[in-house]
Amino acid sequence: xxxxxxxxxxxxxxxxxxxxxxxxxALVGLGxxxxxxxxxxxxxxxxxxxxxxxSLLAVIATSSGAAAGRSxxxxxxxxxxxxxxxxxxxGAICGALMAALVDPAWLQLxxxxxxxxxxxxxxRQREDAVTRTLPVNRxxxxxxxxxxxxxxxxxxxxxxxxxxxxxxxxxxxxxxSGLLGIGSGVLKVLAMDSLMRMPFRVSTTTSNFMIGLTALxxxxxxxxxxxxxxxVAAPVLVGIVPGAMLGARLVTVLHVRALRTIFLVALxxxxxxxxxxxxxxxxxx
Amino acid sequence: MTPGxxxxxxxxxxxxxxxxxxxxxxxxxxxxFDGVSYEDARAAFATMRSPSAILxxxxxxxxxxxxxxxxxxxxxxxxxxxxxxxxxxxxxxDWMYVAMSAVVGVIVLFSFLLRLH
Numbered sequence: 001x002x003x004x005x006x007x008x009x010x011x012x013x014x015x016x017x018x019x020x021x022x023x024x025x026a027l028v029g030l031g032x033x034x035x036x037x038x039x040x041x042x043x044x045x046x047x048x049x050x051x052x053x054x055s056l057l058a059v060i061a062t063s064s065g066a067a068a069g070r071s072x073x074x075x076x077x078x079x080x081x082x083x084x085x086x087x088x089x090x091g092a093i094c095g096a097l098m099a100a101l102v103d104p105a106w107l108q109l110x111x112x113x114x115x116x117x118x119x120x121x122x123x124r125q126r127e128d129a130v131t132r133t134l135p136v137n138r139x140x141x142x143x144x145x146x147x148x149x150x151x152x153x154x155x156x157x158x159x160x161x162x163x164x165x166x167x168x169x170x171x172x173x174x175x176x177s178g179l180l181g182i183g184s185g186v187l188k189v190l191a192m193d194s195l196m197r198m199p200f201r202v203s204t205t206t207s208n209f210m211i212g213l214t215a216l217x218x219x220x221x222x223x224x225x226x227x228x229x230x231x232v233a234a235p236v237l238v239g240i241v242p243g244a245m246l247g248a249r250l251v252t253v254l255h256v257r258a259l260r261t262i263f264l265v266a267l268x269x270x271x272x273x274x275x276x277x278x279x280x281x282x283x284x285x
Numbered sequence: 286m287t288p289g290x291x292x293x294x295x296x297x298x299x300x301x302x303x304x305x306x307x308x309x310x311x312x313x314x315x316x317x318f319d320g321v322s323y324e325d326a327r328a329a330f331a332t333m334r335s336p337s338a339i340l341x342x343x344x345x346x347x348x349x350x351x352x353x354x355x356x357x358x359x360x361x362x363x364x365x366x367x368x369x370x371x372x373x374x375x376x377x378x379d380w381m382y383v384a385m386s387a388v389v390g391v392i393v394l395f396s397f398l399l400r401l402h
Contacts, residue, residue: 220396
């Protein structure tokens with residue numbers, strides 16, 4: 001491991017790499033934690049479980065960092081977030097317990113597949129759909145999930161659809177989060193946006209609140225399993241917080257669409273690397 | 286969330302993140318300048334299995350204790366958001382969501398209690 005043979009090089013790679021991951025993640029609407037695991041495994045030779053533990057901490061840092069950097073939060077639907085977090089946190093604990101039982105090579109394969117899925121879903125990301133014409137769902141009404149958000153042309157009211165379905169999907173998203181040490185924000189946004197028909201921007205900000213709590217539930221189990229290594233996590237966290245804050249500021253200045261294309265191509269290249277590494281672990285040459 | 290609560294949450298998170306990053310940076314720099322190897326740090330980390338052990342190390346400004354404390358402060362931030370939100374629901378007399386927030390809090394605490402066994 002690079003941290004043993006050349007600690008200075010490790011610190012520089014982890015620091016700069018995490019800052020870049022946080023910045024890029026914020027620019028294209030991902031947490032950035034998803035890039036931390038491949039960076040630590042592929043560039044620094046860190047054990048997959050330890051890398052996932054550090055990634056979970058990075059998810060917490062970016063989630064809290066975004067909330068600390070936001071001037072006003074009129075978009076997040078905290079009722080939906082809290083309702084879905086019951087399922088996501090239970091799923092995260094189950095996933096984190098499973099992670100200890102799964103061979104790191106298989107985790108690398110799963111992770112590679114998830115990166116490709118993330119790239120596809122991010123590519124298909126769409127703008128807000130008008131949801132106010134949708135019917136009122138009885139369960140959503142009982143749970144007071146319907147809400148509104150401010151736009152330049154006034155408040156837009158939206159009605160939540162299929163809350164029970166969203167709850168079920170969130171159990172799975174939490175499990176993936178715990179199993180692979182990520183925030184699984186992309187899956188959460190997909191469930192809220194496509195299934196529950198929440199406006200896209202409301203989904204992303206609500207997801208940002210949720211990923212921190214889901215990651216926290218997994219971190220408890222990861223700590224118990226010895227998968228949280230402060231020496232590995234420290235430079236990652238020191239890098240990712242300012243990186244994510246910089247990305248949140250640059251998003252209004254840079255041409256994000258072109259950047260997103262480059263980022264997604266890079267994501268697929270990283271996914272292939274992870275798949276190769278995982279494949280080699282399962283079928284030794 | 287009411288604007289006042291939002292401001293309070295934002296300020297609290299900013300302070301906590303600054304403290305966390307500061308502790309992590311201080312710990313990492315001390316490790317570097319004191320010439321603490323990864324193996325030595327792992328051995329020191331193995332002794333820090335309780336908050337009191339971390340606190341004792343923190344008072345002595347031990348590098349690994351500084352790192353553990355930094356991570357602990359960071360890890361608490363989502364829980365702080367949860368508590369702030371619960372209080373906000375409480376102020377709004379939204380009992381259903383006070384209960385839901387409490388359930389989420391119990392699940393999260395349970396994940397940390399698993400450590401004891």
